[in-house]
Amino acid sequence: MFNTHPKFALAGLVALALLPHALAADFFVRDGDRVVFLGDSITEQRLYTTYVEAYTLTRHPAWKLTFRNVGWGGDTSWLRQRSHPDENKLFAADDAEQKAMVEDSVRRGLDRDVLPLHPTAVTVKFGMNDHYYQPFRPDIFRAYVRSQAEIAKDLGAAGARVAFLTPQPIEERRPDPDKDTRNESLRKFADGLKEVAAKAGAVFVDQFAPYMAIMLRERAANPSAIIGGGDAVHPGPPGHTLMAWAILKGLGASAEVSSAHIAVPARSTTSEHCTISNVKVADGEVSFDRLDEALPMPIDARAEAALKLAPVLDDLSRYELRVTGLAPGNYTITIDGEKATQVSSDQLAQGVNLSDLPGPITKQGREVLDLVFKKNDVFFRRWRDVQLFNLPAWAQNSESEAGRTAELAKLDKQIADFEEQIDAARKPVSHHFEIRPAAP
Numbered sequence: 001m002f003n004t005h006p007k008f009a010l011a012g013l014v015a016l017a018l019l020p021h022a023l024a025a026d027f028f029v030r031d032g033d034r035v036v037f038l039g040d041s042i043t044e045q046r047l048y049t050t051y052v053e054a055y056t057l058t059r060h061p062a063w064k065l066t067f068r069n070v071g072w073g074g075d076t077s078w079l080r081q082r083s084h085p086d087e088n089k090l091f092a093a094d095d096a097e098q099k100a101m102v103e104d105s106v107r108r109g110l111d112r113d114v115l116p117l118h119p120t121a122v123t124v125k126f127g128m129n130d131h132y133y134q135p136f137r138p139d140i141f142r143a144y145v146r147s148q149a150e151i152a153k154d155l156g157a158a159g160a161r162v163a164f165l166t167p168q169p170i171e172e173r174r175p176d177p178d179k180d181t182r183n184e185s186l187r188k189f190a191d192g193l194k195e196v197a198a199k200a201g202a203v204f205v206d207q208f209a210p211y212m213a214i215m216l217r218e219r220a221a222n223p224s225a226i227i228g229g230g231d232a233v234h235p236g237p238p239g240h241t242l243m244a245w246a247i248l249k250g251l252g253a254s255a256e257v258s259s260a261h262i263a264v265p266a267r268s269t270t271s272e273h274c275t276i277s278n279v280k281v282a283d284g285e286v287s288f289d290r291l292d293e294a295l296p297m298p299i300d301a302r303a304e305a306a307l308k309l310a311p312v313l314d315d316l317s318r319y320e321l322r323v324t325g326l327a328p329g330n331y332t333i334t335i336d337g338e339k340a341t342q343v344s345s346d347q348l349a350q351g352v353n354l355s356d357l358p359g360p361i362t363k364q365g366r367e368v369l370d371l372v373f374k375k376n377d378v379f380f381r382r383w384r385d386v387q388l389f390n391l392p393a394w395a396q397n398s399e400s401e402a403g404r405t406a407e408l409a410k411l412d413k414q415i416a417d418f419e420e421q422i423d424a425a426r427k428p429v430s431h432h433f434e435i436r437p438a439a440p
Helices: 048-059 087-092 095-113 138-157 181-200 208-221 237-250 301-308 312-316 345-350 360-387 398-425
Strands: 034-039 066-069 121-125 161-165 203-205 256-263 268-272 274-282 285-292 318-324 330-335 338-344 431-437
Touching: 034 048, 048 066, 048 237, 048 360, 066 360, 087 095, 087 138, 095 138, 121 138, 138 161, 138 181, 161 181, 161 237, 181 203, 181 208, 203 237, 208 237, 237 301, 237 312, 256 274, 256 285, 268 274, 301 312, 318 345, 330 345, 338 345, 360 398
Parallel strands: 034 066, 034 121, 121 161, 161 203, 256 318
Antiparallel strands: 256 268, 274 285, 285 431, 330 338, 330 431
């Protein structure tokens, strides 16, 4: 069994029973997919979505994939920011009237923002605004589950697979966040969403439970601890990394990147998903070249704190090295001449996870992550600031529309250029590893 990441000690593990599980047997995303992230302002933040995207791109560098984010601040499952239904009427309507209102509102929102992207897979994350930040209201819940079911039906009819994501809990500074009436309401909304997903044959991912479990554990030690790094509703990079961890687990993402075992002094090797060559053993030192089939999961430098809160790397990024037969002592591992870590011979004999350590491999993953952020920012500007920009009637003419068309073409070219750079950056390259006795 390989040791956990040598750089960080976990503050504790979330109970396995709380980890989400995908309904599908394999990873939700597949080769050739056009993935769309649909949601509210938490999706619009372009954090958890970018982390999920970067994981998928680096874990499957040969796959042809596109990702688009159409999150909209303040939105709900009935797509109120896109279709603007009368919500008081929606909540009070009888079944027939509510059904008609939901069908119209969802259809118009999807027709404008999602279906033109021709998605093959869509993640749907609503609930935070739906519950109106108040104790549970059955009338709103009724509209919520009906709207989510309508989203699944319309996307399914368009040939897209659907994964429903619950929201994460609200993170106020209180020792008992599970007793916050808004979180109690969100929990009921999440339970209702699970039933919707089961009936629709969609994937259901509960990120509420694992996030709440971490909050409760941390609040027991520090009643005012904030794990997400943002505000009560909008986490920062650490919170979004925890969300991405729960989401990827729920979507069936795999942990294994690659593994290598070198037996000293025989210089025999075994490996999975990587090629080991040029093994040399001399004077207590070991060196070799390693070419992997994939990269470890990129971790946002702003989100390192999340690695102490949950077993993100153990669950999603096992980039492993095992060396047996070394003399007792401590050893320094360098990659292309850059120090990655220092570990003991016992740790190396058991195996260490080298994900997210200093050096060229982590730099490459973060280069991919940076490019994905830049691409997603350009798409957001294209969609919101140009495609959907409404000119006043007096300014609408053929010249203004020609300008819009030209600007869209320019931004499409930037997106394509970024995607070309991402495809090049996510390809693994060979690296030279050296393991030497550490200086006293």
